[in-house]
Amino acid sequence: MYDFAIVGGGIVGLSTAMALSKRFPAAKIILLEKENLLAAHQTGNNSGVIHSGIYYKPGSFKAKFCREGNRSMVAFCQEHGIDYEVCGKVIVATDSEELPLLDNLYQRGLDNEIEIAKLSREEVREIEPHVSCLGGILVKSTGIVNYKQVCAKYAELAKVQGTELYLNRKVEEIKEIEEGYVIETNRGELATRFLINCAGLFSDRIAKLAGINPPAKIVPFRGEYYELTPEKRYLVKNLIYPVPNPNFPFLGVHFTRMIDGSVHAGPNAVLSLKREGYLKTDFDFRDFMETMTYPGFWRLSAQHANSGLQEMIRSWSKAAFVRSLQRLIPEVRSEDVVPTHAGVRAQALSNNGKLVDDFLIINRPKALHVCNAPSPAATSSLEIGRAIASQVPQK
Secondary structure, three states, X not given: OEEEEEEOOOHHHHHHHHHHHHHOOXXXXXXXXXXXXXXXXXHHHOOOEEOOOOOOOOOOHHHHHHHHHHHXXXXXXXHHOOOEEOOOEEEEEOOHHHHHHHHHHHHHHHHOOOOEEEEEHHHHHHHOOOOOOOEEEEEOOOEEEOHHHHHHHHHHHHHHXXXXXXXXXXXXXXXXXXXXXXXXXXXXXXXXXXXXXXXXXXXXXXXXXXXXOXXXXXXXXXXXXXXXXXXXXXXXXXEEEEOOOOOXXXXXXXXXXXXXXXXXEEOOOEEOOOOOOOOOOOOOXXXXXXXXXXXXXXXXXXXXXXXXXXXXXXXXOHHHHHHHHHOOOOOOOHHHEEEEEEEEEEEEEEOOOOEOOOOEEEEEOOEEEEEEOOOOOOOXXXXXHHHHHHHOOOO
């Protein structure tokens, strides 16, 4: 009988294990990951950005956790010798219609108590000489890191504190018992007094196995990236983002310098036909039918039909993708970018067609389910782990 069982070995699950083992040093804690390595999905395929929190609604969990997580992530990297850089980023308006949106975003940054500066076109060019824009915002606290390295350190610290980490353990059934839950895996069963679901792309299914009907379904969106060829990396100094469309739930294609020096361009956002579908050809019948028969998906599609069509065009046409990049840096040519990895975002979608805009954590007497933790979950991971550990009952 374990005191706590965590399902999911991504950055949120590992941070939770670390925080729990610190709060309850005598507790028996186990973490179950279905893959043969940690951070195999969302965590291991993200852009590596330490976000500032500028985009999020003031007072929301996202805004609070991201702002605090930005500081705690930097401090964690400093303490443990993990490569990182607080390089800052610019968010730019490329046409006159975006200038009021830029002003609104600037005000939101101020409301979220983030260190930012309004920039003229000339001031943007001093920071990013190859950008074409009418104006911008400098977000000084944005940084870059390799989150796989962060996860490796989380896992190391959790194990030192007594957490048992098991790979290749897929959860197949969960039965509630008086003392807690019995979890059946592909390699046997175990019992736990308290269950914590950090299963990311499968968090809604794990919740259902535990007898919870979450208020939203996970719909997977694939983000596809290109990478600047080494001889063209000089075009991007740090991070360059467009002003996000407030009517579309994603940030738009942008340029990100990675901690290894490479520069990624993207992502677009297209429906994935498999929850872990990193290739255009990936398909899973169950995943596909769950999405296609979910009313919330069709309501979302109706609301964003034009934007969704543009994303699909960019997915299949390199020329269209490059044109979107040229809005930011006109010098980019098709031969300057090559395809690189894709990531899949676990986005919780309500039945009414609205994307769940904040972290969604469902608390029950013997379980806690993290049913929506998209970006900026990696930046916020230390804060999310501490928040989860503070919500579970004493043994």
